[in-house]
Amino acid sequence: MTAIAWDELILPDRVHGSLYTDPAVFEAEMERIWYRTWVYVGHVSEVPRANDFVMKSIGPQPVIMTRDREGTVRLLLNRCSHRANQVCAVERGSARTFRCPYHGWTFSNDGSLLGYPFNSGYQGLEARGELGLAQVPRMETIHGFVFGSFAEEGETLLEHLGAAAEAFDRLARLSPEGEVELTAGWLKHRVRANWKMLLENETDGYHPQFVHSSIFSVAQSGIGDLYSDASIALSRDLGKGHTEADLRPEFRRRGVPLGWFGTTEERLPDYSARMRAVHGEAADSILVDGSPHVMVFPNLFIAEIQLFVIQPFAVDDTVQHVTAVQLKGAPDMNRRLLQQTIGSVGPAGLLLADDSDMYERNQRGARVRRPEWLVLRRGLHRERVEENGQRSGHVTDEVPIRGIWRHYRSLMENGA
Amino acid sequence: MTMGAVDVELLREVEQFIYREARLADEHDYAGWEALWTDDAVYWVPAADTTDPTTQMSIIHDNRSRIRIRIRQLETGKRHAQAPPSRLCRTVTNVELLGDRDGDVVAGANVLVVESRERGLTLWAGRCEYRLRRGDEGWRMAGKTVRLVDADRALHTLAFLI
Numbered sequence: 001m002t003a004i005a006w007d008e009l010i011l012p013d014r015v016h017g018s019l020y021t022d023p024a025v026f027e028a029e030m031e032r033i034w035y036r037t038w039v040y041v042g043h044v045s046e047v048p049r050a051n052d053f054v055m056k057s058i059g060p061q062p063v064i065m066t067r068d069r070e071g072t073v074r075l076l077l078n079r080c081s082h083r084a085n086q087v088c089a090v091e092r093g094s095a096r097t098f099r100c101p102y103h104g105w106t107f108s109n110d111g112s113l114l115g116y117p118f119n120s121g122y123q124g125l126e127a128r129g130e131l132g133l134a135q136v137p138r139m140e141t142i143h144g145f146v147f148g149s150f151a152e153e154g155e156t157l158l159e160h161l162g163a164a165a166e167a168f169d170r171l172a173r174l175s176p177e178g179e180v181e182l183t184a185g186w187l188k189h190r191v192r193a194n195w196k197m198l199l200e201n202e203t204d205g206y207h208p209q210f211v212h213s214s215i216f217s218v219a220q221s222g223i224g225d226l227y228s229d230a231s232i233a234l235s236r237d238l239g240k241g242h243t244e245a246d247l248r249p250e251f252r253r254r255g256v257p258l259g260w261f262g263t264t265e266e267r268l269p270d271y272s273a274r275m276r277a278v279h280g281e282a283a284d285s286i287l288v289d290g291s292p293h294v295m296v297f298p299n300l301f302i303a304e305i306q307l308f309v310i311q312p313f314a315v316d317d318t319v320q321h322v323t324a325v326q327l328k329g330a331p332d333m334n335r336r337l338l339q340q341t342i343g344s345v346g347p348a349g350l351l352l353a354d355d356s357d358m359y360e361r362n363q364r365g366a367r368v369r370r371p372e373w374l375v376l377r378r379g380l381h382r383e384r385v386e387e388n389g390q391r392s393g394h395v396t397d398e399v400p401i402r403g404i405w406r407h408y409r410s411l412m413e414n415g416a
Numbered sequence: 417m418t419m420g421a422v423d424v425e426l427l428r429e430v431e432q433f434i435y436r437e438a439r440l441a442d443e444h445d446y447a448g449w450e451a452l453w454t455d456d457a458v459y460w461v462p463a464a465d466t467t468d469p470t471t472q473m474s475i476i477h478d479n480r481s482r483i484r485i486r487i488r489q490l491e492t493g494k495r496h497a498q499a500p501p502s503r504l505c506r507t508v509t510n511v512e513l514l515g516d517r518d519g520d521v522v523a524g525a526n527v528l529v530v531e532s533r534e535r536g537l538t539l540w541a542g543r544c545e546y547r548l549r550r551g552d553e554g555w556r557m558a559g560k561t562v563r564l565v566d567a568d569r570a571l572h573t574l575a576f577l578i
Contacts, residue, residue, distance in 0.1 A: 186463075214489045
């Protein structure tokens with residue numbers, strides 16, 4: 001493979017179109033990003049009981065997330081250690097063992113090899129322990145969110161998350177019991193576009209007024225104003241490729257508890273009462289500030305009331321998984337979170353169908369020969385460095401996109 | 417309903433309604449299509465084998481007011497995923513009366529939609545269940561459920577009226 005000159009393709013104010021269209025770039029990203037850094041896989045609430053399992057992924061790699069009979073969550077790779085057959089062919093279920101259909105090798109849900117038929121044919125094979133299902137080398141969790149890394153060693157999950165770790169705290173505290181539950185199942189939305197088109201769009205505050213004007217106007221939504229020229233919301237580069245549209249300044253200016261969710265406490269009396277009982281004086285600011293809008297590099301988007309997971313399959317083939325945030329101990333809130341999510345996202349979503357159309361149009365455009373570059377300079381002249389070192393700007397500025405590319409370049413140049 | 421005792425006149429009326437609904441959707445006659453619905457309507461496209469849209473994600477789960485919003489959004493001409501609109505041709509077959517529910521007629525059918533967009537051709541196949549009600553101004557639709565054969569897989573954007 002010829003070396004890719006990353007420093008010539010990624011400049012501070014523009015990136016080259018081939019980064020979205022070149023299969024060699026995609027292959028390099030798999031090795032240097034997806035199979036090396038921490039990647040979000042699933043949530044412990046998706047395997048609530050011992051022996052539960054659910055199919056997940058790290059990029060194109062299929063991963064079986066199990067809770068073994070001892071209650072430990074594990075990330076197993078879906079490949080028989082004998083002849084590489086897939087040991088699991090269903091999306092979810094409960095199983096103490098996985099039996100390969102090809103020759104009957106049987107594995108425990110902790111990955112270990114339990115046995116194989118006609119075992120006299122394996123005389124001298126003492127090292128059964130080496131023939132278990134492969135596991136994702138490292139796994140760590142934060143607030144029940146399970147991350148995996150194919151790198152045998154490297155920074156911890158908390159080091160990787162850096163400033164983005166706080167987003168998980170902010171999300172979890174919206175539950176009166178401090179826990180998020182992902183129990184609503186997932187929609188899977190396929191787009192003919194490069195995964196980075198999605199990554200960049202998640203915290204792009206410039207597009208909503210244009211891409212989503214149709215739904216903002218007919219639904220009389222207040223969301224559009226958050227992304228107007230007059231908005232005091234901020235865009236932020238949290239470092240390590242993590243980015244944010246920080247809407248709190250706008251929500252604080254409005255000062256309405258649950259205003260971030262387009263509702264009021266009167267309309268969610270049970271939830272509001274529980275939150276006030278649990279949080280006391282802090283409840284006001286928690287209910288005004290709302291939920292984070294944070295893109296955790298490279299694949300988990302905490303999108304206020306829903307979670308998106310980006311899964312790349314090829315340079316121009318990406319699947320976006322999405323589910324509603326569900327908060328433990330908040331049934332009235334959860335019903336609204338779910339119905340609002342269903343309306344907004346997925347293949348028919350009143351918002352996301354239009355985003356996905358943009359991704360595909362972008363992808364077709366990026367193949368056009370000139371002007372070769374995508375411009376990232378919006379707000380460059382007014383970008384601020386905050387006291388903690390984070391860069392921020394107006395919510396419509398491309399501070400997050402520049403942050404993503406700065407981190408991306410550091411990962412790709414650190415390849416070999 | 418016993419075999420051989422099909423109410424043929426009712427079946428023909430139901431078929432004609434279903435064909436009209438299909439044509440209005442294919443032709444993007446948004447106002448005409450919206451007028452088919454009753455006030456208590458539910459338009460549901462489940463994900464996977466979902467049975468409870470109040471606890472599980474759906475591809476579409478619209479009550480009457482959300483149907484109205486969906487239609488108004490299309491009518492703006494700025495629903496980018498339908499601008500330009502998909503070219504559509506759907507075939508509805510296997511129409512069958514399945515019984516009645518609280519006075520409404522329940523009918524089943526299979527649908528195959530060919531959608532053409534710049535992306536290419538997309539095939540959408542599914543099993544439909546209609547809940548139909550006869551009123552002063554003819555038949556109306558109180559419910560339509562479309563169970564796509566690939567509802568558990570990754571789907572392309574589905575922004576037209578299925």
